[in-house]
Amino acid sequence: MRSERTILLGAEIGSIVVMLLVLLAAQPTNLVRPMRPEVYDVPLRDGVASTSQTVAEGDPIVIGSDNDFLVQGWPGKGTPDDPYVISGLTIVSSGICIDIRDTSSYFAIADCCFSAVDDAGVGIRLVNVTNGLVKSVNITSKYTAILLSECVACTVLGAEVSACNQGVFLEKCNSCTVSRSAIHDVPNQAIHCYECDRITLSSLRLTRNDDAISLHSCVGCTIRDCTMRDHLDTGAHLYFTMNCTMLNCSVLNTYNMGAYVHGSSNWTIANCTISGSKYHGLYIERCFRMLIANSTISRHRWSGIYLRESDNCSILDSTIEHNNRTGLFFSIDSDNNTAMGNVLRLNLETNGRDDGHDNRWDDGVSRGNSWSDYNGSGSYTIPGSAQAVDHFPSSSDGDGDGLSDWEEAILGSDPDDPADPPPSAHVLSLVYVGGMAFSVIGIAVAVWRVYGRRSSPRTALPYLD
Numbered sequence: 058m059r060s061e062r063t064i065l066l067g068a069e070i071g072s073i074v075v076m077l078l079v080l081l082a083a084q085p086t087n088l089v090r091p092m093r094p095e096v097y098d099v100p101l102r103d104g105v106a107s108t109s110q111t112v113a114e115g116d117p118i119v120i121g122s123d124n125d126f127l128v129q130g131w132p133g134k135g136t137p138d139d140p141y142v143i144s145g146l147t148i149v150s151s152g153i154c155i156d157i158r159d160t161s162s163y164f165a166i167a168d169c170c171f172s173a174v175d176d177a178g179v180g181i182r183l184v185n186v187t188n189g190l191v192k193s194v195n196i197t198s199k200y201t202a203i204l205l206s207e208c209v210a211c212t213v214l215g216a217e218v219s220a221c222n223q224g225v226f227l228e229k230c231n232s233c234t235v236s237r238s239a240i241h242d243v244p245n246q247a248i249h250c251y252e253c254d255r256i257t258l259s260s261l262r263l264t265r266n267d268d269a270i271s272l273h274s275c276v277g278c279t280i281r282d283c284t285m286r287d288h289l290d291t292g293a294h295l296y297f298t299m300n301c302t303m304l305n306c307s308v309l310n311t312y313n314m315g316a317y318v319h320g321s322s323n324w325t326i327a328n329c330t331i332s333g334s335k336y337h338g339l340y341i342e343r344c345f346r347m348l349i350a351n352s353t354i355s356r357h358r359w360s361g362i363y364l365r366e367s368d369n370c371s372i373l374d375s376t377i378e379h380n381n382r383t384g385l386f387f388s389i390d391s392d393n394n395t396a397m398g399n400v401l402r403l404n405l406e407t408n409g410r411d412d413g414h415d416n417r418w419d420d421g422v423s424r425g426n427s428w429s430d431y432n433g434s435g436s437y438t439i440p441g442s443a444q445a446v447d448h449f450p451s452s453s454d455g456d457g458d459g460l461s462d463w464e465e466a467i468l469g470s471d472p473d474d475p476a477d478p479p480p481s482a483h484v485l486s487l488v489y490v491g492g493m494a495f496s497v498i499g500i501a502v503a504v505w506r507v508y509g510r511r512s513s514p515r516t517a518l519p520y521l522d
């Protein structure tokens with residue numbers, strides 16, 4: 058293949074120069090226009106399937122300029138509608154299997170397999186590349202599977218990476234995407250972004266790596282619809298990053314923390330499930346203006362959400378349950394944070410703790426949090442040196458059977474089992490609810506007598522239903 062390209066170079070250099078001039082004249086002014094949509098249409102990788110290639114092994118490919126695509130005879134025109142295509146190759150090499158730098162032509166590396174016999178080298182390296190697409194590749198036993206450096210508008214789609222030392226590494230990249238890919242059994246980061254801007258990581262299945270996703274000194278990135286599980290260290294490791302979002306992600310069974318956020322600000326973490334880590338679920342340290350919303354943080358060996366030296370953060374409408382230590386902890390020097398609309402239940406040591414200053418556990422009007430250890434009357438004082446108070450607490454009911462978690466704790470039934478309460482507990486609960494109703498009616502009558510008909514007594518009437 059290499060020798061044919063050399064002959065091509067010798068025989069057709071003149072016409073290539075002419076073609077190149079025509080091509081340059083035809084280059085679109087918008088260098089980051091996406092390729093035609095069907096180019097991106099690949100199935101979601103689930104970490105099991107592999108691309109099957111039957112082509113012969115080839116030599117590494119080196120492209121050092123746009124001109125090299127032409128010189129080496131790759132099909133295509135380098136445009137969004139007709140990108141250069143490097144496809145159907147299997148390359149086994151200790152070096153860099155495909156090495157492309159300093160190009161802005163549109164190209165696709167598709168349906169290829171890259172590996173090494175000695176776990177060395179890089180599968181695909183793109184340096185100073187704009188408009189590159191890596192699609193449906195299988196990379197095993199390389200030191201680094203895919204390396205993008207100083208790239209713009211490049212996409213990795215449908216990659217399967219396994220048994221490499223490092224998965225996909227982006228440094229100083231802008232507006233690049235890694236999507237619909239599976240990375241597993243990588244003893245370092247599956248995805249690592251360093252000094253990147255507006256990177257999108259979506260629909261990734263990341264399993265049995267060290268860290269699943271690591272962002273360091275990044276801005277404006279999105280992590281969406283990703284599953285990170287069975288990690289040797291941390292699921293999402295977010296270090297000095299700003300203005301980023303993590304949406305609809307699951308982080309499960311990590312050996313260290315589910316997510317570790319340090320020195321970062323203006324993050325939104327929403328609709329996420331972080332569960333089953335051997336340390337804290339979500340550890341937020343020296344951060345500002347973090348928003349955690351509509352998420353489930355559960356079953357961690359230590360605390361569910363732990364803020365340290367972090368200010369102006371909001372934890373809203375989340376379920377924080379079954380953690381071995383504290384459910385939600387505003388620890389030392391964590392000030393002006395807000396926790397509201399959360400369900401804090403069955404955390405072994407305590408549901409909440411506040412050792413900071415000026416943190417709010419309600420909206421000051423009507424909305425606080427639901428607690429499994431709230432008995433249904435009065436306010437709820439959060440343990441800790443702040444002596445913070447939820448002025449509008451409610452009782453949580455994890456299984457939705459109408460008995461609060463607190464009542465179930467008294468009755469001895471299982472607050473997570475909707476089949477509860479058992480018959481004996483039913484009797485007890487009837488006695489309990491009946492007694493409460495009796496008290497409520499008595500109070501209501503007394504209040505009515507004192508304040509007259511226009512006063513509407515606030516009662517626990519739902520218990521009578």
Ligand SMILES: [Ca+2]
Nearest residue numbers: 454456458460
């Ligand atoms: Ca219940």
Ligand SMILES: [Ca+2]
Nearest residue numbers: 471472474477
């Ligand atoms: Ca129950």
